[in-house]
Amino acid sequence: MNFSVFPEPFERMVPDFLKNVGRSYHQKYALPQDKAEWLRWRHELRENFRKSLGEFPEEKCPLAPELLGVLEREGYRIERLIFQSRPDVYVTANIYMPTPPFSPPSTGGKGEGLPGVLVVHGHWAQARVDPAVQARCLGLVKLGYVVLAVDAFGSGERGTTPGVAEYHGSLLGAGLWPVGTPLLGLQVYDNIRALDYLCSRPEVNASLIGCTGASGGGNQTMYITAFDERIKVGIPVCSVGTFDAYIAARNCVCETLYRGITYAEEGDLLALVAPRALMVINATQDSHVFSVGEALKSVETAKFVYRLLDVEKNIKLVAVESGHGYNQTMREAMYGWFNFWLKDIGGGSPVAEPSSEPEDPGHLKCFPPIPPVDGGEREGGNRPAKVVPIVEFAYRRARELTAKYTLPNTQQEWLAQRQTLRNAIIEEVFGGFPAKTPLEAERREEGKMARWRKRLMIDDCRLSIEEQALNQQSTINNQQSSLPPCPLASSEEHLLMEKVVFTSEPGISIPAVVLRKRDGDFPKPASLFLHPEGKAAALSTPLAGELLRQGQVLMAIDLRNTGETKWTGDAMGDAKDHDSARASIWIGRPVLGQWVWDVIRALDYLVSRVDVDAKSIFCVGYKETGLAALFAAALDERIALVLTQEALYTYVAKPPFQNQPMGVMLPGILQYADLPQIAAMVAPRRACIVNGVSSDGMPVSQEVLTSAYQWTESVYRLLGVKENFQCPAGISLPCKDIPLLE
Structure with a gap:
């Protein structure tokens, strides 16, 4: 299967973006x-x-x-x-x-x-x-x-x-x-x-x-x-x-x-x-x-x-x-x-x-x-x-900071606390979000621009289902852009595949693939998939195949510096994203915050599609991209359900951080919240934390994970929606053992 959108890897995008952002401040110095x-x-x-x-x-x-x-x-x-x-x-x-x-x-x-x-x-x-x-x-x-x-x-x-x-x-x-x-x-x-x-x-x-x-x-x-x-x-x-x-x-x-x-x-x-x-x-x-x-x-x-x-x-x-x-x-x-x-x-x-x-x-x-x-x-x-x-210093300080967190006693108290957290995360931790610019979404075919070069603008253009069907040339039985047989989706089913590029912010182009059944009643629920190895890895997961079989519209994106936009010279020592993470700290916008912005812009694109039910958008993130999904869900209510799998479960690190990217190390996050508090911000919408890992990247027991997220569960209970939060031991397909996914 070929999910490539660009003719060749766009590996200079991230370093060039970081240099340009840094230089944009020069004119302000006086x-x-x-x-x-x-x-x-x-x-x-x-x-x-x-x-x-x-x-x-x-x-x-x-x-x-x-x-x-x-x-x-x-x-x-x-x-x-x-x-x-x-x-x-x-x-x-x-x-x-x-x-x-x-x-x-x-x-x-x-x-x-x-x-x-x-x-x-x-x-x-x-x-x-x-x-x-x-x-x-x-x-x-x-x-x-x-x-x-x-x-x-x-x-x-x-x-x-x-x-x-x-x-x-x-x-x-x-x-x-x-x-x-x-x-x-x-x-x-x-x-x-x-x-x-x-x-x-x-x-x-x-x-x-x-x-x-x-x-x-x-x-x-x-x-x-x-x-x-x-x-x-x-x-x-x-x-x-x-x-x-x-x-x-x-x-x-x-x-x-x-x-x-x-x-x-x-x-x-x-x-x-x-x-x-x-x-x-x-x-x-x-x-x-x-x-x-x-x-x-x-x-x-x-x-x-x-x-x-x-x-x-x-x-x-x-x-x-x-x-x-x-x-x-x-x-x-x-x-x-x-x-x-x-x-x-x-x-x-x-x-x-x-x-x-x-x-x-x-x-x-x-x-x-x-x-x-x-x-x-x-x-x-x-x-x-x-x-x-x-x-040891970081662990002690983390324990001191998290010990100060207090559970709300009323729904009104939580809503106020949630708004305070939201402002702090965006402004103090993420360094603010850029102003939204036109998505300039373009469909591409086999890495080349489609001849009609249709541009999608979120505010003024919504393609009809008929237009999408006419413009879309890729189907499951098209040899050049076909998907291999999926164990959970019959190879006999005809799928539409679109290759899309949209602008997250000036200098950052996000390649994406959208998959859905060719026939059906639209609009349908949609799932946005994130994976540190890019969209191809995301769409190869069993869960993606299951949701596609159920008739959802699937969209997988390469967050900046993943997949086709991976900066190959980025790694140093035990940090696979050392240089980009360090440069992002210099410009005051940590990588994870940039990823969250990419997710928000992907949502902008999804809700502009008439084949998508804008009230039923599911976001799933694997490993470190699970944190991008979680923070995005905490900040953007268009995500109706978020699922993370094998993601870091807490920033309180007893063993040293290993097998984690530097880009998810958020400056000062524990002064405001840990990941259980971020998950609570999703409430009353649905959230599912699956198979968390500790600071060294190793899986934690179900008992440890459930205990860590008792704070989250308490907030859901306070809001009267306890059933909307889960920490299951895993995902079995079909997803009948996880009510959130039925």
């Missing part, structure tokens, strides 16, 4: 033209930036630092320590301290204490203790700086398994989105608390603080320097480019700023550092995202503001002939810039690096390997539970 305007502009930008970082604790908890060990070296010492960032969430760190600690001449007469530098790492295998990261720490401490090096959330000693190096991005990092605390925001807050600790040290002059890091650490440097004015000098390395270059490229979840491109370009955030000192170091042989050319665009934007404030000398771009990293040439440029601004030494030119040898990384760990009784070593030592990995 730099301030005077200092008074700069103050207003700066306040608004900081507010948007703060919202993108997600939840911060209302109050700072005690740092409660614990010194775990000291390495004494000639001229300096290295401390192993932890401190509390959030309640019961500790950061693993090292302090590099010059000895003796106080040296007044080294501060250039700026008061007691030594200048301090926060060192943040990028995606180095051993995080803060990696020899590449140690190099800058050792160089700085030998030049008279107090250095605090910290492990980023989910990295180093803060990974899921003690002693095991872990990449904190992809699905692992995206699993934080549903609790409203993105990885980037966690890092920024950890670094705020790291500054609290660094400034609390009596050896440190809190008015002389710098920050530096490379790659992901360079992004951390940029964000914390823009956010926290205690940092007087920031030096991001091999990280500055443009947000435009990030879209449809490949970067870590920790470098993904929710809605970032909707209100700023990277140069705007660099401008938030003004009038403080900023040196941007980039490599000439780096990727396009971090190229010198892209960095120059952002530095020039920031320089406009520095010039406005008469401090253009405070910003500098350094291009180093090398590849990605933080090499000696880069470090020597960094030493000179810090010396100039924090010590009043030199003119900012590079300073030779003192010689040093890195420590054995194990000696710097807060919880080094310990020998078990049977010999060998156990990595991770005796790491306490208060060093919380990403998965």
Whole structure:
């Protein structure tokens, strides 16, 4: 069977759409033209930036630092320590301290204490203790700086398994989105608390603080320097480019700023550092995202503001002939810039690096390997539970959020609650829906336009049944567009098959197939089928065959980035939709929200057909597309019945997210509702949740599924339609064991 609508796969549609949406915001950015305007502009930008970082604790908890060990070296010492960032969430760190600690001449007469530098790492295998990261720490401490090096959330000693190096991005990092605390925001807050600790040290002059890091650490440097004015000098390395270059490229979840491109370009955030000192170091042989050319665009934007404030000398771009990293040439440029601004030494030119040898990384760990009784070593030592990995943090926060949900006591209370949820989901979680544009629906035949090129417009065109029959050339016995025998629908029955394309929004074309019996009394109930592998997989399901046999009109669509519009270069690691999901977060419209919009537009098309009973539309979604069906039914009352099969049943993830697309990770959804509450929003219409799966993609027991959806059942009972909600153990055909489908 051939359900292809396009002559060839349309795999550039999604990345091109994302790039174009990102660029559509550029014309809205306007730099301030005077200092008074700069103050207003700066306040608004900081507010948007703060919202993108997600939840911060209302109050700072005690740092409660614990010194775990000291390495004494000639001229300096290295401390192993932890401190509390959030309640019961500790950061693993090292302090590099010059000895003796106080040296007044080294501060250039700026008061007691030594200048301090926060060192943040990028995606180095051993995080803060990696020899590449140690190099800058050792160089700085030998030049008279107090250095605090910290492990980023989910990295180093803060990974899921003690002693095991872990990449904190992809699905692992995206699993934080549903609790409203993105990885980037966690890092920024950890670094705020790291500054609290660094400034609390009596050896440190809190008015002389710098920050530096490379790659992901360079992004951390940029964000914390823009956010926290205690940092007087920031030096991001091999990280500055443009947000435009990030879209449809490949970067870590920790470098993904929710809605970032909707209100700023990277140069705007660099401008938030003004009038403080900023040196941007980039490599000439780096990727396009971090190229010198892209960095120059952002530095020039920031320089406009520095010039406005008469401090253009405070910003500098350094291009180093090398590849990605933080090499000696880069470090020597960094030493000179810090010396100039924090010590009043030199003119900012590079300073030779003192010689040093890195420590054995194990000696710097807060919880080094310990020998078990049977010999060998156990990595991770005796790491306490208060060093919380990403998965545990997300699970705890999810439990806290869902514990606050309250069942309504009256129907009126539920209706008000439902409306509040509806508004929050559309505006806050999905980032709003685009304005509806003409569907411009076109029938296609074997991937080519039909000769008459009929366009369907939802508001002003409804084809008669006779016109549809005349225009439709495909039947079940037409060899070129025939369906194979279906075990549930007799091969003798003649079917009409239409290949349709409609516009979901500018830049997004949705291919679809409509099937129905050739003869019969119309209009008929219709079923809209969704499947992550596309419409062909959806129409091959036993349920599709059963409903077609019963006489329904079937429509199956390729949601964007599935089927014929799948972006083949999208996958990374354990996330099959990594790049599109990450880019969608940048534009403030998560993939699942875009899918829901595609479903809504498919409904617009269905109700425009005279062979469809607009009051009897059934939507079924398999696996992750089941969530699109469920949310669409919650938001659009034209869906009379929704069925999900093998879909995620809750965003409260005990095991880490696996075998799930990143695109269904909705930012902040649990601040408003979990999936049982979304299912309740379908009431009083019919809903059926079949064979749910957990965060790791594994099936859950019927007992677990039924228990999770007791909240949903309670709402249906409150509305007097308890029978309209079911969590059956499966689907048997014909569907007589599920009354909802009879």
